[in-house]
Each structure stands twice: as C-alpha cells, then as structure tokens.
Amino acid sequence: MTAEAVATVAASRRVADHLRAEILGGGIGPGERVRQEDIARRLGASRLPVREALRMLEAEGLVEHEANKGARVPRLGMHEVDVIYRMRELLEPLALAESLPELADAEIDRLAGLQDEIESGVDIARFLELDREFHLGTYGGCRIEQLTATVSRLWNTTQHYRRAFMQLTGPGRMWVVNAEHRLLLDAVRRRDEVDAGRFLAGHIRRTRIELSHHPAVFGGLS
Amino acid sequence: MTAEAVATVAASRRVADHLRAEILGGGIGPGERVRQEDIARRLGASRLPVREALRMLEAEGLVEHEANKGARVPRLGMHEVDVIYRMRELLEPLALAESLPELADAEIDRLAGLQDEIESGVDIARFLELDREFHLGTYGGCRIEQLTATVSRLWNTTQHYRRAFMQLTGPGRMWVVNAEHRLLLDAVRRRDEVDAGRFLAGHIRRTRIELSHHPAVFGGLS
DNA sequence: ATAGTCGCGTTTGGATCCACTTCGGAAGGA
DNA sequence: TCCTTCCGAAGTGGATCCAAACGCGACTAT
Numbered sequence: 001m002t003a004e005a006v007a008t009v010a011a012s013r014r015v016a017d018h019l020r021a022e023i024l025g026g027g028i029g030p031g032e033r034v035r036q037e038d039i040a041r042r043l044g045a046s047r048l049p050v051r052e053a054l055r056m057l058e059a060e061g062l063v064e065h066e067a068n069k070g071a072r073v074p075r076l077g078m079h080e081v082d083v084i085y086r087m088r089e090l091l092e093p094l095a096l097a098e099s100l101p102e103l104a105d106a107e108i109d110r111l112a113g114l115q116d117e118i119e120s121g122v123d124i125a126r127f128l129e130l131d132r133e134f135h136l137g138t139y140g141g142c143r144i145e146q147l148t149a150t151v152s153r154l155w156n157t158t159q160h161y162r163r164a165f166m167q168l169t170g171p172g173r174m175w176v177v178n179a180e181h182r183l184l185l186d187a188v189r190r191r192d193e194v195d196a197g198r199f200l201a202g203h204i205r206r207t208r209i210e211l212s213h214h215p216a217v218f219g220g221l222s
Numbered sequence: 223m224t225a226e227a228v229a230t231v232a233a234s235r236r237v238a239d240h241l242r243a244e245i246l247g248g249g250i251g252p253g254e255r256v257r258q259e260d261i262a263r264r265l266g267a268s269r270l271p272v273r274e275a276l277r278m279l280e281a282e283g284l285v286e287h288e289a290n291k292g293a294r295v296p297r298l299g300m301h302e303v304d305v306i307y308r309m310r311e312l313l314e315p316l317a318l319a320e321s322l323p324e325l326a327d328a329e330i331d332r333l334a335g336l337q338d339e340i341e342s343g344v345d346i347a348r349f350l351e352l353d354r355e356f357h358l359g360t361y362g363g364c365r366i367e368q369l370t371a372t373v374s375r376l377w378n379t380t381q382h383y384r385r386a387f388m389q390l391t392g393p394g395r396m397w398v399v400n401a402e403h404r405l406l407l408d409a410v411r412r413r414d415e416v417d418a419g420r421f422l423a424g425h426i427r428r429t430r431i432e433l434s435h436h437p438a439v440f441g442g443l444s
Numbered sequence: 445a446t447a448g449t450c451g452c453g454t455t456t457g458g459a460t461c462c463a464c465t466t467c468g469g470a471a472g473g474a
Numbered sequence: 475t476c477c478t479t480c481c482g483a484a485g486t487g488g489a490t491c492c493a494a495a496c497g498c499g500a501c502t503a504t
Contacts, residue, residue, distance in 0.1 A: 010289050010487070010488095011487080011488070012487080012488090013289075035454095035455070035456095036455075036456070037454095037455075037456095045488085045489095046489045046490075047456090047489090047490095048487085048488060048489070048490095049487085049488070049489095051274065051456090051457090052274065052277055052487095055274055055277035055278055055281070056277055056280075056281065058278075058281065059277070059278065059281020059282070060281070061368060061371075067232050067235075067456090067457090067495095068455085068456060068494085068495050068496060069455090069495090069496070070455070070456065079366075080365075080366055080367075080368070083316070083320060083366045083368075083369060084366070084368055084369075086316060087313060087368070087369060087372070090312035090313060090316065091309060091312060091313070094305070094308060094309065094312065098305060144301075144302055144306070145302075146283060146302070146305075146306055146309070146375070146376065146379060147305055147306075147309060149283075150309070150372055150375075153368070154368065157368060232457070232458095233457080233458070234457085234458090257484095257485070257486095258485075258486070259484090259485070259486095267458085268458060268459045268460075269459090269460095269486090270457085270458060270459070270460095271457085271458070271459095273486090273487090274457095289465090289486085290464080290465050290466065290485085290486055290487075291465090291466075291467095291485090291486080292485070292486065
C-alpha cells in the first residue's frame with residue numbers, strides 16, 4: 001500500500017519478526033490463539049506469508065500448531081520451565097566459552113553500557129529487553145548456529161514467565177542481579193571462560209530456584 | 223495418484239516426513255539443493271505444502287534457507303560438529319534423568335532388543351537407524367518438549383557425519399559401542415540416573431573425540 | 445426441561461496463477 | 475582473446491480462490 005517496500009525483505013520474515021516481538025513483548029500471552037487472517041489484515045499481507053511465519057515461530061518454540069485448529073502460544077508448567085532453566089545452565093556457559101575469544105572489546109563496552117542502564121532504574125518491560133540484549137550479546141561471538149539458535153529458543157519460550165515473576169516480586173532483589181552481571185562482565189573482560197561460566201551458571205541457577213518459589217507465576221494468567 | 227489418501231494427515235506433514243527420512247537416510251547429503259518443484263512433483267503435491275515442510279525442516283536444522291535461492295542441506299565443519307557433540311554431552315544426561323522415572327519396563331526390554339540386533343551384526347545404514355532408535359528411545363519418558371526437540375535436532379544435524387565416520391572406520395571398534403550400550407542399559411534398568419548419565423556422557427564424549435581424529439569425514443564429500 | 449443432533453459460520457489447508465529475483469550463456473566490443 | 479553486458483530460462487516469493495474440517499448455536503424429540 002504505502003511505500004513500505006523500501007527494503008525488499010521477505011514478507012514472511014517481516015511477519016515473523018513482528019509476531020515474535022509481539023509475543024515476547026507480552027502482547028499475546030500463553031494460551032492465546034493466533035488467527036492467520038487477523039495477522040494478515042493487520043500487517044497488510046496475504047495469509048500465505050503468515051502461515052510460513054507461524055511455521056518459523058513454531059520452530060522457535062514461540063507458538064504451537066495443531067492441525068485444523070490453528071496456532072496458539074504454548075502454556076508451560078512449572079516443571080517445564082525449571083528444566084528449560086537447567087538446559088540454560090548447561091548450554092549458556094558453553095556458548096559463552098565459544099564466544100569469548102571472538103568478542104570485540106568495543107562490544108564488551110556496549111554490554112557494560114546496557115548494564116549501566118539497567119542499574120539506572122528502568123521499568124520491567126525495559127529491563128527484560130536490556131537483560132536479554134545483555135546476555136545474548138555476550139554470546140555474540142559464538143559462531144555455532146545450532147548453539148545460538150537453541151539458546152535463543154530457550155530464552156524466547158520462558159520470556160513470559162520472567163515478566164510474570166518480575167511483576168510479582170518487584171525490584172527488591174535487583175541488587176543481586178546487578179552484582180552478578182558486574183562479576184560476569186569482569187570475567188568476560190578478562191576473557192576468563194572458567195570464571196565467566198561459573199558466574200553465569202550461578203546466575204541462571206539462582207533465578208531458577210527463585211522462580212520455583214513462586215508457583216503463582218504459572219498458575220494465574222490472563 | 224493411487225488411493226493413498228487413506229488417513230487424511232496433513233500433506234505438509236507427509237512431505238516433511240518424507241524429506242526428513244530422505245535426508246537422514248543419506249539420499250540428499252550436505253550442500254545439496256532441494257528444489258521445491260522437484261519435491262512437489264515427486265510426492266504428487268503442490269508446491270505450497272513443500273514450502274511449509276521446508277520451513278519445518280529448517281526449524282529442525284535439516285535444511286537451511288536463503289532468500290530467493292532456495293533450501294539446501296547445511297554443510298557443517300569439524301568444529302561445529304564438535305560443539306554439537308558437547309551440547310549432546312550436556313543435554314542428553316538431563317533428558318535421560320527426566321525420562322528414567324517414566325520409562326516402562328516393557329520399553330526397556332524393547333531397547334534391549336534393539337541392542338541385541340545391533341550386536342547381531344548389521345550394515346551401516348541399519349546400525350544408524352538402530353542406534354538412533356536406541357538412544358532416543360531411552361529419552362522416551364521425558365515429557366519436556368523443548369528438551370526432546372532439541373536433542374532430536376542435534377541428532378538430525380550430525381547424522382550424515384556419523385554415517386561418513388562409520389563408512390570410513392568400519393566396524394572395528396564396535397565392541398566399545400556395545401559395551402557402553404550394555405552398561406547404559408543396565409543403569410537404566412536400575413533407574414540409576416547418576417550412573418546412566420555418566421555412561422551416556424562418556425559414550426558421547428568418546429565418539430566426539432574419535433570423530434575429531436578423522437578430519438576426512440568433514441573434508442571429502444560429494 | 446434436557447439432551448442429542450443437525451446445520452451454518454468461521455478458520456485452516458491446498459491448488460493454481462502471477463511477479464520478481466537470480467543465474468547461466470551468448471553476443472558484442474575493447 | 476578476454477571481459478562486459480544483456481537477455482532468457484529457471485526457480486522462488488506472494489496473492490487470490492476453492493475445499494474441508496472444527497465449533498457453536500438453534501431446533502427437535504423424548
């Protein structure tokens with residue numbers, strides 16, 4: 001319609017990006033249906049790229065698909081989220097070790113800047129964005145597609161429960177997060193993969209355990 | 223064509239299953255292109271379900287997609303396969319621990335039967351099928367979709383290199399595999415997740431190291 | 445009054461058709 | 475002779491149209 005065809009990126013990718021952002025931002029929420037025609041009209045595209053986009057998101061674990069019944073955002077139980085966090089404890093130190101030698105100093109500076117903004121006091125939505133950008137940023141040097149893709153999937157599928165947890169508990173224990181991030185950053189700067197991996201695994205493990213103390217995060221939703 | 227429309231399974235799933243079997247069976251091989259029209263004509267379907275199937279397989283890591291250039295089976299380097307095996311060392315013991323309490327005795331008997339057939343002496347193609355069925359079977363009790371899907375992906379993307387390795391080295395050290403499988407099976411029967419996890423990690427690690435001693439597996443391919 | 449059944453609307457699944465990009469080859473000029 | 479450029483074929487991306495399946499509501503019969 002309007003002159004939006006500036007960059008000829010594939011429509012299916014554009015749709016997928018939009019839907020991903022909407023789901024991660026909390027606009028859709030677990031258990032909610034995603035109707036093809038709605039999305040198509042809303043994004044000004046045909047249903048076909050929407051279908052392909054939904055297949056991609058299904059691959060990323062962001063939606064689940066049932067034959068003749070359409071797509072919906074999956075609803076996870078506490079145990080499932082717990083195991084996904086255990087997977088993160090195992091995989092992310094590996095991704096970090098792969099990334100460390102390739103990580104440019106300038107990039108580490110940028111990550112430190114993100115942490116500065118986190119400590120400056122931001123709202124929950126912004127914190128979730130920054131935290132994600134910070135951690136995934138530390139894996140930016142990892143060239144193993146399978147590993148980075150898997151880690152992203154694990155982050156994506158649990159995003160909603162991180163938000164619910166933050167909304168439930170408030171910023172009271174944010175100082176712990178900040179301390180862990182600072183220690184992690186320092187180890188990254190020293191290119192010390194052992195230290196960095198230990199801090200990282202501890203950071204994820206502590207979050208997992210705190211999550212398990214708040215079952216309300218998984219019970220009461222939209 | 224023929225009356226194959228017995229069960230009305232979605233065409234896209236049928237296409238995906240067929241392609242997956244063909245790629246895992248070695249019919250397509252790394253670096254090879256997968257043209258939509260070819261597949262569509264060959265399976266008697268339109269190009270649309272083929273496109274959706276390719277998107278699913280892309281999600282499973284079996285093909286990679288480039289805009290306006292189509293899909294091809296990815297070609298992995300030695301380091302990439304090495305890291306994927308490290309991921310397996312970390313994740314599969316977790317999947318096994320999740321699976322063990324739910325695994326029925328009858329299922330364990332069936333897995334032992336698979337190992338019997340492996341030891342009876344089979345060709346490489348059959349061994350690859352049995353080995354895959356054996357290991358993934360031990361994770362059959364794991365109810366965490368993200369974990370089982372990830373493990374399957376890791377198996378899928380490295381299948382071709384396992385085949386190349388077997389063809390290169392022959393069945394000389396098969397007794398090691400058999401011993402490891404037997405020890406693993408025994409620990410599984412005892413529902414000992416610590417022992418089982420240790421044997422499993424060792425099994426994967428040994429394979430990874432042997433693979434790394436044979437760079438020819440990654441160099442010479444059609 | 446309630447439970448079962450029929451039927452219509454909504455939504456997804458699939459096929460055919462058209463447009464755009466890419467790659468290979470041939471022709472022309474330096 | 476070799477490089478450049480243009481053209482055609484092939485293949486992918488996208489849109490519209492048609493068929494099939496699920497869900498909900500109304501109606502009927504017991």
